[in-house]
Amino acid sequence: MEKKLIRKNDIILLGGLLFVLAVITLIVFLTRQAGAEVVVSVDGQEVAAFPLDVDTTYEIEGAGGGRNLLVIEGGQAYLSDASCPDLLCVHMGKISRAGQSIICLPNKVTVEIRGKEKSEEYDTIVG
Amino acid sequence: MRKTSKLALYGVMTALAMILSFVESQIPAFVAVPGVKIGLTNIAVLAALYILGDKGALAINFVRIVAVALLFGNAMSLSFSLAGGMLATIVMILLKKLGRFSATGVSIAGGLCHNLGQIIMAMIILNTKAIFWYLPVLWLSGILSGFVIGIIGALVIRRIPVGKSDF
Numbered sequence: 001m002e003k004k005l006i007r008k009n010d011i012i013l014l015g016g017l018l019f020v021l022a023v024i025t026l027i028v029f030l031t032r033q034a035g036a037e038v039v040v041s042v043d044g045q046e047v048a049a050f051p052l053d054v055d056t057t058y059e060i061e062g063a064g065g066g067r068n069l070l071v072i073e074g075g076q077a078y079l080s081d082a083s084c085p086d087l088l089c090v091h092m093g094k095i096s097r098a099g100q101s102i103i104c105l106p107n108k109v110t111v112e113i114r115g116k117e118k119s120e121e122y123d124t125i126v127g
Numbered sequence: 128m129r130k131t132s133k134l135a136l137y138g139v140m141t142a143l144a145m146i147l148s149f150v151e152s153q154i155p156a157f158v159a160v161p162g163v164k165i166g167l168t169n170i171a172v173l174a175a176l177y178i179l180g181d182k183g184a185l186a187i188n189f190v191r192i193v194a195v196a197l198l199f200g201n202a203m204s205l206s207f208s209l210a211g212g213m214l215a216t217i218v219m220i221l222l223k224k225l226g227r228f229s230a231t232g233v234s235i236a237g238g239l240c241h242n243l244g245q246i247i248m249a250m251i252i253l254n255t256k257a258i259f260w261y262l263p264v265l266w267l268s269g270i271l272s273g274f275v276i277g278i279i280g281a282l283v284i285r286r287i288p289v290g291k292s293d294f
Contacts, residue, residue: 005229005230005231005281005282006229006232006278007229007231007232009232010229010232013232013235014274017266018267021263021266021267024266025263043254044255100260103249103253105203105249105253106203108252110253110255
């Protein structure tokens with residue numbers, strides 16, 4: 001009457017999902033390029049862009065009056081301070097490769113690194 | 128099962144899910160990626176699915192999400208929990224119906240879908256594709272936590288003799 005804790009099908013499912021994960025990770029890893037530009041968006045709208053190789057700081061005005069402090073330093077971008085209570089975006093650390101991003105959900109802020117080519121061109125190639 | 132004992136059981140399971148949800152919220156994030164969680168609440172949902180059935184699991188998880196959001200969260204956390212929780216519960220119900228997987232396999236799919244639902248919700252709210260980058264990390268965390276929670280859940284289900292007797 002006792003059912004098995006793990007059945008053969010569970011292992012197949014686990015293996016299959018891990019395989020798909022590996023493929024996705026590989027694709028993400030292989031299509032990565034060196035970052036060139038830091039793009040700041042609030043609520044889906046681009047509000048600012050900075051070159052990654054010039055050190056600067058910028059205060060982002062988020063949705064609902066929230067604030068995040070963006071720092072670009074030595075080819076890396078990070079948020080050094082934020083008005084939100086959990087500061088998850090600050091703990092996300094530094095980013096430097098194309099496609100990487102830092103998000104702050106309470107302020108609806110995304111900081112994204114872009115490669116040398118414009119992402120619009122990339123989109124048209126993909127279709 | 129009599130109506131009264133069924134009602135009491137629903138209440139107890141909902142309370143359990145809420146407590147686990149609260150306990151989980153007190154555990155500090157150990158990875159700097161939002162959404163990486165142990166998924167303790169899923170022990171209660173998984174047990175509800177096998178003890179009370181499809182409707183029971185769906186109802187308990189829905190009430191739990193709304194109640195927890197009202198007590199500790201906000202509109203934003205509600206929309207995230209709903210997207211993840213409801214997608215996970217529906218997929219778990221479907222997988223259990225298939226009958227090919229044990230509670231562990233069902234839980235793995237649940238963990239994965241929970242994170243998938245949340246990231247889709249985040250893409251809608253933030254209106255960006257940029258966070259798709261987090262998918263591999265969240266996918267892995269969903270699979271692993273779903274696996275561990277599934278084994279714990281299966282052990283719990285075995286030990287609760289509901290359904291075999293009529294109280």
